[in-house]
Amino acid sequence: MTNKRIDEPTGTEFVGHEWDGIEELNTPLPRWWLYTFYATILFALVYVVLYPAWPMLEGATPGTLGWSSRGQLEQEMRAADAARAGVRAQIAATDIEALAGNPQLMQAAIAGGAAAFKVNCVQCHGAGAAGSPGYPNLNDDDWLWGGTLTDIQTTLAHGIRWEASPETRTNFMPAFEGVLQPAEADAVARHVLALSGKAKDSPQGAQLFADNCAACHGPTGGGLPAMGAPALNDAIWLYGGTQADVKRQILAPRHGVMPAWQGRLDPVTIKMLAAYVHSRGGGQDAAPSAAAPEATPDATKVASN
Numbered sequence: 666m667t668n669k670r671i672d673e674p675t676g677t678e679f680v681g682h683e684w685d686g687i688e689e690l691n692t693p694l695p696r697w698w699l700y701t702f703y704a705t706i707l708f709a710l711v712y713v714v715l716y717p718a719w720p721m722l723e724g725a726t727p728g729t730l731g732w733s734s735r736g737q738l739e740q741e742m743r744a745a746d747a748a749r750a751g752v753r754a755q756i757a758a759t760d761i762e763a764l765a766g767n768p769q770l771m772q773a774a775i776a777g778g779a780a781a782f783k784v785n786c787v788q789c790h791g792a793g794a795a796g797s798p799g800y801p802n803l804n805d806d807d808w809l810w811g812g813t814l815t816d817i818q819t820t821l822a823h824g825i826r827w828e829a830s831p832e833t834r835t836n837f838m839p840a841f842e843g844v845l846q847p848a849e850a851d852a853v854a855r856h857v858l859a860l861s862g863k864a865k866d867s868p869q870g871a872q873l874f875a876d877n878c879a880a881c882h883g884p885t886g887g888g889l890p891a892m893g894a895p896a897l898n899d900a901i902w903l904y905g906g907t908q909a910d911v912k913r914q915i916l917a918p919r920h921g922v923m924p925a926w927q928g929r930l931d932p933v934t935i936k937m938l939a940a941y942v943h944s945r946g947g948g949q950d951a952a953p954s955a956a957a958p959e960a961t962p963d964a965t966k967v968a969s970n
Contacts, residue, residue: 753777757933761814762951764940771940778941781934785926794945798904799921804946807901810834811890812949818939824925825893833925836893841877842916849873854911860886861900864908 670679677690712718716728727733752773756764764771782794789800796802806812810820820834827833841850849869856870857878875884881894888896900906903921904914926935942948 749777753933756936761818761936761939764814764936774937774940775944777934778937778939778944781930781938782941785930786938789923794942799919801903802901802946803942805901806946806948807896807899808890808949809888809895810893812943813951814939814943814948815951816890817942817948818936820923821935821938821942822925822927825923826920827922827925830925830927834893837920838881838914838918840917845873845877845915850912850915851908853878853915854908857886857897857911857915858906858908860898863900863906 670681671677672679672690675690675692677692680689680691682689713726714728715730715732717725717733718728719726752770755770756774756777759767759770764774782790783792786794790796790803791800794803801809808816810816810825819832823830823832823834825834841853845853852867852870853873854870855864855867856874858864859866859870874882874886881892882888882897883894886897888894895903902910904910904919926938930938
């Protein structure tokens with residue numbers, strides 16, 4: 666106490682340090698700051714008692730309130746599911762072709778399908794559903810197996826060439842390698858491109874097409890949705906639209922596979938996905954009758970490959 670030095674102008678004690686003649690005053694902290702500091706310490710002590718705080722080997726201390734962020738998320742998810750339950754029940758009870766008759770319910774189905782699409786379908790069809798070579802673009806109005814809501818729902822439920830589903834959609838284009846000579850394959854490819862105005866026609870190719878291809882694709886290349894035979898007269902190509910691409914598909918066709926979502930997704934989610942895909946690119950209305958002539962260019966969209 667005898668060594669205590671006081672700064673006369675301020676009446677504050679020196680701390681006893683000196684740097685190049687500069688000394689420091691032991692100025693006390695403001696009382697409001699000290700009280701705030703003590704309050705934060707008290708808050709921290711109360712928090713670690715009430716809430717999960719200390720990490721352990723498997724989890725953390727639970728806290729006396731039993732609260733957790735995971736538990737809160739589960740509670741919010743249950744509340745959201747309960748809020749959607751009524752709409753989902755309405756969608757489940759409505760025939761898929763009748764959804765369009767209820768615009769509000771249709772929009773709810775499309776919104777739900779959009780969410781399901783982002784989780785399950787973007788890996789192949791892309792975030793914007795534009796597809797890529799071998800993976801169909803769902804934004805156009807070209808449908809392979811038919812573009813009604815029922816058609817799309819069937820494709821989603823049972824997949825394409827998905828062996829695990831006995832009701833899967835299946836078609837296989839025969840390989841014409843060894844059947845057609847290379848020059849003949851070139852002639853057919855030119856004729857196919859000519860159907861959509863992309864090349865000059867070949868009389869030889871037209872005859873070969875009539876003899877070998879028209880049974881599935883139709884005499885004018887309009888396709889046949891009942892067989893999954895694509896339209897060839899619309900310049901929309903799954904594996905490329907150059908002459909080399911078309912020739913390759915004639916000689917050694919590629920066949921894509923789409924998984925069946927029945928069993929993976931619930932029926933309501935599949936129905937909502939169908940509504941979303943149908944809304945992307947001019948989905949077709951349900952046919953008034955079972956009879957269907959050769960498809961037009963608008964009648965053959967790929968909801969799968």
